[in-house]
């Protein structure tokens with residue numbers, strides 16, 4: 062097996078271990094089967110594209126009234142928000158009180174005037190990664206197209222210059238190096254979802270695998 066195939070197998074194994082439901086944590090903010098960390102681990106496919114602010118573009122396409130390409134200046138001109146949320150990774154670490162800064166994902170989406178039949182999105186990233194969500198999951202006020210975390214610009218390893226953050230789902234839904242949002246009528250499973258990760262990824266229900 063190649064290193065790549067081994068890596069994918071290892072991650073699938075970690076997710077599968079959660080098949081039996083874990084006991085609830087005493088701490089009401091930590092989902093079952095998770096432990097708290099105070100560092101910020103880096104999780105990705107190992108290919109970290111170096112995207113400068115000048116190069117960065119976000120393309121909104123598919124079932125939209127208005128195809129849009131947003132650049133760094135365009136993102137900066139949208140209302141800037143800060144939001145504090147907890148981050149839960151399927152590999153069982155959680156970090157509380159992450160302070161993100163960026164633009165509400167819903168403010169970005171609305172620029173493209175999604176058509177009424179657009180019920181799902183695919184998030185596309187510069188490393189070739191994809192993940193999928195229902196459009197409604199991006200409308201919550203804790204979902205950010207983020208450019209900063211913990212008071213600093215996002216580093217490359219954490220998905221800078223711009224990533225998505227979806228705190229109510231496991232971390233694999235929070236696409237780093239965000240480059241596209243594609244709108245569909247039907248759901249299109251993303252990179253991990255086609256490899257057996259759960260489609261919905263709710264950490265409170267331990268939706269890790271299948």
Ligand SMILES: Nc1nc2c(c(=O)[nH]1)N[C@H]1C(S)=C(S)[C@@H](COP(=O)(O)O)O[C@H]1N2
Pocket residue numbers: 101102103104105106107150151186187188190218219220232233234235236237238
């Ligand atoms: N583009 C891209 N985004 C990605 C990934 C990836 O491999 N590529 N990995 C996901 C996974 S599995 C997790 S847990 C989080 C981790 O984010 P972090 O590295 O900032 O902790 O990013 C998610 N977003």
Ligand SMILES: [Mo]
Pocket residue numbers: 104150151152232233
């Ligand atoms: Mo992850």
